[in-house]
Amino acid sequence: MKNETETEQALAEHVIGWMALHDRVGRGLGVRVVSVKPYAVTLALTVSAEMLNAHDVCHGGVIFSLADSAFAYACNSQNDSALATAGSVQFLSPARLGEELIATARQVAQQKRIGLYDVTVATADGRTVALFRGSSYRVQAALAPPQPQPGGAEPAVES
Amino acid sequence: MKNETETEQALAEHVIGWMALHDRVGRGLGVRVVSVKPYAVTLALTVSAEMLNAHDVCHGGVIFSLADSAFAYACNSQNDSALATAGSVQFLSPARLGEELIATARQVAQQKRIGLYDVTVATADGRTVALFRGSSYRVQAALAPPQPQPGGAEPAVES
Amino acid sequence: MKNETETEQALAEHVIGWMALHDRVGRGLGVRVVSVKPYAVTLALTVSAEMLNAHDVCHGGVIFSLADSAFAYACNSQNDSALATAGSVQFLSPARLGEELIATARQVAQQKRIGLYDVTVATADGRTVALFRGSSYRVQAALAPPQPQPGGAEPAVES
Amino acid sequence: MKNETETEQALAEHVIGWMALHDRVGRGLGVRVVSVKPYAVTLALTVSAEMLNAHDVCHGGVIFSLADSAFAYACNSQNDSALATAGSVQFLSPARLGEELIATARQVAQQKRIGLYDVTVATADGRTVALFRGSSYRVQAALAPPQPQPGGAEPAVES
Numbered sequence: 001m002k003n004e005t006e007t008e009q010a011l012a013e014h015v016i017g018w019m020a021l022h023d024r025v026g027r028g029l030g031v032r033v034v035s036v037k038p039y040a041v042t043l044a045l046t047v048s049a050e051m052l053n054a055h056d057v058c059h060g061g062v063i064f065s066l067a068d069s070a071f072a073y074a075c076n077s078q079n080d081s082a083l084a085t086a087g088s089v090q091f092l093s094p095a096r097l098g099e100e101l102i103a104t105a106r107q108v109a110q111q112k113r114i115g116l117y118d119v120t121v122a123t124a125d126g127r128t129v130a131l132f133r134g135s136s137y138r139v140q141a142a143l144a145p146p147q148p149q150p151g152g153a154e155p156a157v158e159s
Numbered sequence: 160m161k162n163e164t165e166t167e168q169a170l171a172e173h174v175i176g177w178m179a180l181h182d183r184v185g186r187g188l189g190v191r192v193v194s195v196k197p198y199a200v201t202l203a204l205t206v207s208a209e210m211l212n213a214h215d216v217c218h219g220g221v222i223f224s225l226a227d228s229a230f231a232y233a234c235n236s237q238n239d240s241a242l243a244t245a246g247s248v249q250f251l252s253p254a255r256l257g258e259e260l261i262a263t264a265r266q267v268a269q270q271k272r273i274g275l276y277d278v279t280v281a282t283a284d285g286r287t288v289a290l291f292r293g294s295s296y297r298v299q300a301a302l303a304p305p306q307p308q309p310g311g312a313e314p315a316v317e318s
Numbered sequence: 319m320k321n322e323t324e325t326e327q328a329l330a331e332h333v334i335g336w337m338a339l340h341d342r343v344g345r346g347l348g349v350r351v352v353s354v355k356p357y358a359v360t361l362a363l364t365v366s367a368e369m370l371n372a373h374d375v376c377h378g379g380v381i382f383s384l385a386d387s388a389f390a391y392a393c394n395s396q397n398d399s400a401l402a403t404a405g406s407v408q409f410l411s412p413a414r415l416g417e418e419l420i421a422t423a424r425q426v427a428q429q430k431r432i433g434l435y436d437v438t439v440a441t442a443d444g445r446t447v448a449l450f451r452g453s454s455y456r457v458q459a460a461l462a463p464p465q466p467q468p469g470g471a472e473p474a475v476e477s
Numbered sequence: 478m479k480n481e482t483e484t485e486q487a488l489a490e491h492v493i494g495w496m497a498l499h500d501r502v503g504r505g506l507g508v509r510v511v512s513v514k515p516y517a518v519t520l521a522l523t524v525s526a527e528m529l530n531a532h533d534v535c536h537g538g539v540i541f542s543l544a545d546s547a548f549a550y551a552c553n554s555q556n557d558s559a560l561a562t563a564g565s566v567q568f569l570s571p572a573r574l575g576e577e578l579i580a581t582a583r584q585v586a587q588q589k590r591i592g593l594y595d596v597t598v599a600t601a602d603g604r605t606v607a608l609f610r611g612s613s614y615r616v617q618a619a620l621a622p623p624q625p626q627p628g629g630a631e632p633a634v635e636s
Contacts, residue, residue, distance in 0.1 A: 022213035025220055053231065054181035054302065060227045060243050061184055065220025072212065072219075084219050085432060086404070086453065088247035088565065090593055090612070092586045109569045109605065113431075114403060114455060116567055116608070128586065131593070133610070135404065135453070135567070137432060143213065244591060245563070245612065247406065249434055249453070251427045268410045268446065272590075273562060273614060275408055275449070287427065290434070292451070294408070294563065294612070296591060340531035343538055371549065372499035372620065378549075378561050379502055379542025386537045390530065402537050406565035461531065 018144040039107035057094035067132035070105035082136040177303040198266035216253035226291035229264035241295040336462040357425035375412035385450035388423035400454040495621040516584035534571035544609035547582035559613040
């Protein structure tokens, strides 16, 4: 029998795996899931030539997309079906061609419906590229289909 | 001899045309330049299947990318070489597959170095999808190469 | 018999009058209600010596307080009992001793629970001092006590 | 002879002491300086009846004012004469009459002119009331008058 922490971790892995599979923008950008915990996730991508803007640095929209995906995966990680209502980003240092960007999302606050999540986007050597703060709102529905259960048991998660 | 307004309009068209050509993210998303004025621009894109997230609505990163491109084109439209320092977006209504999104950017304030720009993202039938507010910072350089001059004259813009 | 518009206007006047009376910060700052409409309000204050910061310009907290009161009055104007969940302000021009600041709040979007309001803070001669954007969340309760009814009728508003 | 750390700490104490003395809004609210470090400061205030809004909780403007003062003291602590260009606040939990609010400001990033500072506002027992993020811009001037020097030496700080 699993304890609560194991169940939450398994659910986070299930939901975020499912989200990453269905996040066509993240897949198009080559976003990789580095690690997963309940309400926390680390993603990575490598800046390619297609991600550059007219200043020849990584387009802010790519950085926002990476952070926004990390935010979405984190706030939905327990199948909460939360939608983003707002996001703000501070650009601290430009990201250049070939750099790996690592986005680390964590829950700052979660009330019944409203949540607040912070995402740090940094290079592999620790330079902070951007800080993102996102607001979420929970609707009353599950997002991902239920986890398959060993032994054919009923799903623990309502769908 | 051109008057000042015509010169500014021609410069805006030149710079924004050059930026759109070098904005690989905008091109990848199929962003179209609808209209251009000094410090103002309207862009459009159509939501495709590749732009959907796990909720089956347009990924917030796509909406931000569209708004961020509009902001960047507007604040650089007189070849000011301004960089985005921050952007915030409020998501008001989800955008769905096949909808056309129109982003209208305008200058709210411009000081010596710091600028503030608002972008509204709406559907073709007028439903507001998102509001974006961006902060820019001018560096001391031109962005685009000079406009070609009729008759081989020297460029009017320092490069 | 009143039509709907008259009823909404009367309710806005009642609720905002009640709020202004109970807004001890606004009263302490000398905030004046200039005009009222459903989901829109204009307030004013005069920058006094007590409002200055160490730079000898009006403290950002005073400007935020004025804008936040305008936002709160606007989003509660139909007795919605909405709370502020977030506010952001861009400071565009310092306000100086003796200047009158006029805050104009309007509803940008209102969903079932979440609302978005913009407030412009300007001087009497039209210089924009700050732009404020606030997010609200409706709880299930009325804020102000019911309006007194002519002729002793029952209150139209549940309290 | 002082080392660099001692000099920076002494300067922070001098400038923040001077700012607190000249921050008439902070003084009016009863803001107390709890601790000071270079580019970091902790302030406190106690929620009084005059700080309540019509919902009978602490007015958002008071919370913003406290955080904004902490931000201003932190970003000016080396006499940098930095002005606030923007601030955003997320309200996570209401503050009630009699509660002590502690605002802790820290530098997140500082470039040549643009800085980013985060302030957490919490109660004495650790409940987070609000998160504030402020952007600053350095102008070319000192803010506070020079520190008095022991033995009548010349001031080390240009004024």
